[in-house]
Amino acid sequence: MRIFKKAAVLLMTAALFIMLSSCAQEIVQTGEDEARGLPVVGFSQLGAESDWRSANTLSMKENISEENGYTLIFDDGQQKQNNQIMAIRKFIQQEVDYIVLAPVTEEGWDTVLEEAKEAGIPVIIVDRMVNVNDENLFTAWVGSDFELEAEKLTAWMNEFFTVSGIDKSNINIVNIQGNIGASAQIGRTTGLRNACAQYGWNLLDEVSGEFTQAKGREVMEMFLKKYDNINIVYCENDNEAIGAIEAIESAGKEVGTDIMNGQIMVVSFDGVGKTALELAKQGKISCIAECNPMHGPRVKAIIDALELGLNPEKLEYVPEELFSADKTVSSYILDGKVYKVTELE
Ligand code: GYE
16 A cells, blocks of 8 residues: 555656746756846747757757857747747746747747847847838847748749649649748748749649648548649658658658659658658759758857847748759759759768
8 A cells, every 4th residue: 555655646746847947948958047147038939840950959958058159048849839928928037138039930929029128138030030010029030931932942943844844834832831820931931932923833723731741631532532644742841841751651652753644743841850861862852942041150259249239130931942952953043143042862
């Protein structure tokens, strides 16, 4: 009986510990750092939906680190804007020195960023953008030009179809979108719609796959039931592409560039995770528009500058390219500029 009691107490303590630690914000360094006077940075990350996100979180944790002179408080918003707003309010209460926000969507940040401004805490936005009434609500932003990524990818597609002699009337595209309202979704969807209008391609449908493999697979299964003429799947990230390929292959179809002979071409964004890069090397993802997640060193440089009383650039775009194992297109022209495709071996 006593053993049972002891075991029950132990179990309850363990459960309580797990509950508490999963709610709590994660202080990446020891609490002593604050006492040692290191500047404190609160980072509200939107979630952990993709390989891109994991790489981004790691880059931030490695760079905004104790060795580099900062205490980082990390908070995972689990895809919910409300959680991120709560995290920012907690950072303000904790009187952190800087707030870094990777916002889940563009809209709805004015009030909480006003609060940060009133508290005199500089806010740095990373990755996706915020759409706010007053640009002074944030100090700087680091991220990608999502529409340019889409323009590059669709320019590659256009070049591929032209070189391969495939007429625009044969192109039937489905788009597995990202989370609706996220800058990465907005830019990539806009880029595709513009390209369809410009090049005369047929856009059959657009549904969100929420940037995840599971949802990407589910959406692709639905598309395959609904349409029998899909030959291009445009995925707004690699994890969706991995799911889409699973769905296509389970339906007994093949992925690849030979779309005039029944293959389905998959294209996507990121080029970060091992699995996606392997699929691209095998030709299962025909082309990937890179999305660079290495924001850590750039955010650190911004904070370093602010610490010195300097004025960092307001907007900083990260460099990006296209990856493909297919040799049909080695370069393409966009707005009069020649871009090279990085060949995957
Ligand atoms: O492409 C996707 C992630 O906002 C750029 O979000 C980011 C996107 C990235 O989940 O994989």
